[in-house]
Amino acid sequence: xxxxxxxxxxxxxxxxxxxxxxxxxxxxxxxxxxxxxxxxxxxxxxxxxxxxxxxxxxxxxxxxxxxxxxxxxxxxxxxxxxxxxxxxxxxxx
Numbered sequence: 001x002x003x004x005x006x007x008x009x010x011x012x013x014x015x016x017x018x019x020x021x022x023x024x025x026x027x028x029x030x031x032x033x034x035x036x037x038x039x040x041x042x043x044x045x046x047x048x049x050x051x052x053x054x055x056x057x058x059x060x061x062x063x064x065x066x067x068x069x070x071x072x073x074x075x076x077x078x079x080x081x082x083x084x085x086x087x088x089x090x091x092x093x
Contacts, residue, residue, distance in 0.1 A: 002032050005028075008053040013060060031046065
């Protein structure tokens with residue numbers, strides 16, 4: 001489950017530079033590890049809490065200045081991820 005999620009996300013993030021893509025994938029890998037190890041969640045529970053790989057990729061690509069065709073419809077718990085990436089992007093710039 002986790003492997004498929006991350007693989008799909010990696011494919012969708014292909015327009016990014018390799019380092020940027022790897023950083024984002026590390027973030028989600030750590031999210032899985034933390035939730036499973038310390039919160040006792042299953043991989044499926046973590047996936048259920050996250051946006052779909054397509055939504056994550058769309059939001060990240062937009063944050064990095066790539067154009068996408070779909071409108072962002074973030075849910076309240078998804079806004080936290082967007083805030084994180086906004087801060088991360090600001091720190092990089």
